[in-house]
Amino acid sequence: MASKEATVYIVDCGSTMGEREHGRTQTNLDWAMEYVWDRITATIATGRKTAMAGIVGLRTDGTHHDLGDEDEYAHITVFQGIGQVLMSHVRRLRNELVVSSTEGGDAISALVVAIQMIAKECKKLKYERKIVLVTDARGPMQADDLADIITKLKEDDIKLVILGVDFDDAEYGFKEEMKDAAKSDNEAILKQLCEDCDGAFGTLAQAVDELGIPRVKSTKPVPSYKGSLTLGNPEEYETAMSINVERYPKTMAASAPSASKYVNRSDMGDATQSTMTMNGDEAPNGSGDGLAAVKNALTYQIEDPDAPGGKRDLDRDELSKGYEYGRTAVHISESDRNVTTYETTPVLDVIGFVDKNQYERYLDMNRANLIIAQRSDEKAGMALSSFIHALYELDSYAVARIVPKENKEPRTLLLAPNIEADFECLYDIELPFAEDMRSYKFPPLDRVITVSGKEIKIHRNLLNDELQNAMSDFVDSMDLSTFGKDDEGQPTEYMPMDETYMPMLHRIHQVVKHRAVFPDGEPPPPYEILTRYSHPPEQLVKQAQPALDRVLEAANIKKVPPKARGRRGRKEAPKPLSELDVNALLAQDPSRKTKRIDPNNAIAEFKQRIANSEERDALKDACKQLKDIIYDWIKHSVGKVNYAKSVEAIRVMREEMNEIDLPGYYNEIMWELRTKLLAGELGENRGEMWYQIRVNKLGLLKASEAEGGVSDEEANKWRAAS
Template identity: 80%
Template sequence: MASKEATVYIVDCGSTMSERSHGRKQTNLDFALEYVWDRITATVATGRKTAMVGVVGLRTDGTRNDLEGEEDYAHITVFQDISQMLMSQVRKLRNDLVLSSTEGGDAISAIIVAIQMIAKECKKLKYERKIVLVTDARGPMQTDDLGDIITKLKEDDIQLVVIGVDFDDAEYGFKEESKDATKAENEAGLKQLCNDCGGAFGTLVQAVDELGIPRVKSTKPVPSYKGFLTLGNPELYESAMAIDIERYPKVMAATTPSASKYVVRSDMGDATQSNMTMNGEDGQNGSYDGLAAVKNAMTYQVEDTNAPGGKRDVDRDELSKGYEYGRTAVHIAESDRNVTTYETTPGLDVIGFVDKNQYERYLDMSRSNLIIAQRNNEKASMALSSFIHALYELDSYGVARLVPKENKEPRTILLAPIIEPDFECLYDIELPFAEDMRSYKFPPLDRVVTVSGKEIEVHRNLPNDDLQDAISDYVDSMDLSTFGKDDEGASTEYMPMDETYAPMLHRIHQVIKHRAVFADAEPPPPYEILTRYSHTPDELVRKAQPALDRVLEAANIKRVPHKARGRRGRKEAPKPLSELDIGALLAQDPKRKHKRIDPKNAIAEFRQLIIQAEEDSAVRDACTQLKNIVFEWIRHSVGNSGYGRALEAIRVLREEMVDLETPAIYNEIMQELRTKLLAGDLGEGRGEMRYHVVTKKLGLIKASDLPGGATDDEVSKWRAAG
């Protein structure tokens, strides 16, 4: 069970927080709120009722706290009592945590108010208590008598965290020059307070910089199997081995948060403010900010000639399960379902051993788990340790049959021994059955086998010694295992596992947390650490360039020129081998200025006009003529008998316009065709023609295929039925 938490954030809203220090474009308050919003939204995202948050404003224009009758507690406002933080409170706090017009307000008094809030809510119960103060320490502060406060913090086990705007931090390497005397004195007092009560003290610059480092969620281990690891049958033989063990996941895929579907509520007049957490739980009335959760309803129908529409609704209870056997459904009633159950009992039984060197790593089928002895069981620990050492000394793996729960399918797993100075365990991973194996045959990579069976070891498709040496040097030059640098400048691993984070997972969390606070703002760019390992380091590329050049030279690699596209304008006609231009003989009179396309030979004459066209106007005129002919074919088609000729003409038109790199002409014609088909201008019932155009992939030419083409939205709209 997760522990209970109570955290109070004290945010300095004084007028001095309006400054923009050290060249920052945002005010000091906005800079401080980056840290506060990140911590609050991270708590909201957990959705835990036991993770409670309180927010106190320091140096506010107003005063609202339980001690407001005393002068020392003026300009301190409790914006949020300690409770579970929900989205509605997050949006409210955004309007509350704004700059004030006063410099009055004591930070020490604000800490006392936070201590009282925690004592009132938590009483003597077991809580993780924390107070986080974010301030620039430029307001009046009573630091003379802090002994009672330090004693109370220690008695109630409250952790105090002070994060200051531009506070000095020698370890982080930040120091503010020309610091105000009041700020320097207050900063020293707060640092001494943290040292005396065992708290934490730091600068806001470091806290904000570290926001870009994802916080890996620590999970509570949940066993997937508890029972005996057996070798032999303990029920029949006294010499059989039976060890109490527990099995836990070692590696699991981290999943991203899932989205939920909502619709605008119809009863907005009665809608109440939602209490929905960031992890997707429904709030009051299943709504959130005027949205209602979408609920799925499923109905089942069977064919019935007597029912309206030929189908009849049936209840789910009336349905039965059928199993496919060839093309036939085999019905098995619920009362007979036990015949399909393979009866098993829980257990982990060793069925044999395999030499470590004979096991192929590609046989791994699942995520890995670890097996340890039952906790607080010294006899089991000693027995399992002996088994682990026996496997380790013999360079062997164990093969076992695992059934985690009753009547669950049995699995075959591999047991690998792991021995570390302070830890011993067995790693296990699932092995395939015969039905899981797929055997594929590929030609060898190190030799060429001819049709007659002769093996050739020197061939143009085989690497020679120079190429192999060059590739080996290139691989060595791209080595990341020693490319990184530690704090002392020594070589170390470039991307250690504990610093390599899942970009998609943490990017989605980053966007969700930002959108929760700033609903209408664009999300910030991804953190640098998420994109750091998405590309090769520039320094490593430069270092490996000589080795790569040697590979290119040894492999005799030559750049292949891009496939030449058609030129805009007149196309050059292909020259026949006989040097007799048949097209010129069959073409129309070249002296005629306006050449008409004969519908009986439309496609051939259209190609001739495109070849002979010297101006854009001639190309457009030829396309217009073919367009009118296509429209007539569709209009006078008997049924769909004329659609074939029309589709072929459209295909030729598209090819010619792509070769000439003039997609606009083709797209204009297709837009006109769609409009006329939907309006019925080419005859009633001709909408089927648009369907044939879509299925033949003769729609608009996209901009991604050719510059000047249609956008994705225009293409989707053209394909739409209405």
């Protein structure tokens, strides 16, 4: 069960927090709120009612709290009492946590207010208590009662965290020059307070910079098996081994949050948030946006000629389960379902041993778990330790059969010993059964076997010594294990495992948290640590370039020239075996005076016009002529008679315009053709022609196909018939 938490955030809203210092474009308050919003939204994301938080404003224009009207508690406002924070609260707090017009307000008194809030809510119950104070320490401060405050913080086990705007921090390497004397004194008081109550004190710059470092979630382990680890049958043989053990997951894969479907509520009216919550229709976390979850309704129907519509609805209770056997459904009643259940009892039984050096790592099938002795059983601890040391000394692994729960399918595990200074356990990982293995045969890489069975060791497709040495040097030059630098400047691993995070998971969390606070704002750029290892370091690539050049030279790799674009880059058409000039045969009759494209030879003459034209006006005129011919074919087509040659003409126009990088002419004609077809201007019932254009993929030329083409979005819009 997750522990209960109570955190109070004290946010300084004084007039000095509206200043922009040290070249920052944000005000001090907006900069501080980056940290506060990140922590609050992280708490909301858990969805736990036991993770509670409160918000107190320091140096506010008004005063609102439960400690009376004394002057020392003036300009302190409780914006949010301790409780579960919902999205509706965040939207309200965003408008209330603004820069005030006053400099009055005591940070020490705000701490007293926060302590009183925690004491009132948590009483003597078990809670993780915390107070976070974010301030620039430029307001008046009374330090007379610090001893009592420190005592109270220790008695109630409240952790104090103080983050200051431009506070000096030697460890982080920041020091504010020409600091105001009052701020310097207040900073010293707050620092001493943290030291006396074992709190945390730091500069806000470090806290904001560390927001980009993902926080790894630690979960309370839940045992997947509690029982005996056996070797032999303890019920029949006294010499059999039986050790009481527990099995826990070693690693867990974090999954990205999934999206849910919601719709706008149509019955909002005067409904309040509480009524919507009681009805169970409101979006989670109390977003207060009038959203309702989409609910699925499943109905079953059978054909019934006597029922309205020929179908009759059935309740789920009236249905029976059937198993597919070929094309037949085999019915098995609920009373007979036990014959399909493979009856097993929980067990973890060692069935064999394997030499450590003979085990292949590719056989690992699942995430790792660890097995320890039951915590309260000292005898089991000694026995398991002996078993672990025996495996370690013999360089062996154990193979075990596990059934974690009753009637669960059995699995095979590999048990590996792990011995540390103060901890011993067995690591286990699932092994495949014979049915899980797939064996594939590939030709050897070190020789070529001819059809006659002869083996050739030297061949153009085989590695030679020069290429192998060059590749080996290239791999060595890209070594990341010593490319990084530690704090002392010594070589270390460039990409440590504990600093490598899943970009998708944490990027989604970053965007969701930002959008929760700023629903209309643009998502922020991804944190640098998420993209740091998405590409190799430039210095290492530059360092390895000579080795790569040797690999390219040894492998005789040549760059493939890019696809030639434009009419001048076309390849010559292959000459026919008859050596006849096909273009001349299909060309226009030289005796014809007009240069119009003949509808009876439209495609060939269009291609000839494109090949012989230099001016864009002539190219555009050729497209217009072919367009008019296509329109005439479609308009006067009897049924689908002219559809095939119309589609072919469109295809030829598309290819020719793509070749000469003039997609605009073709796209303009296709927009016009789409409009006329759907409006019935080329004859009624021409939907089949529109279908033929789409099924033959004669859509608009996109930018990825030709320079100057349309975007994917516009191409999809064209395809969507209205």
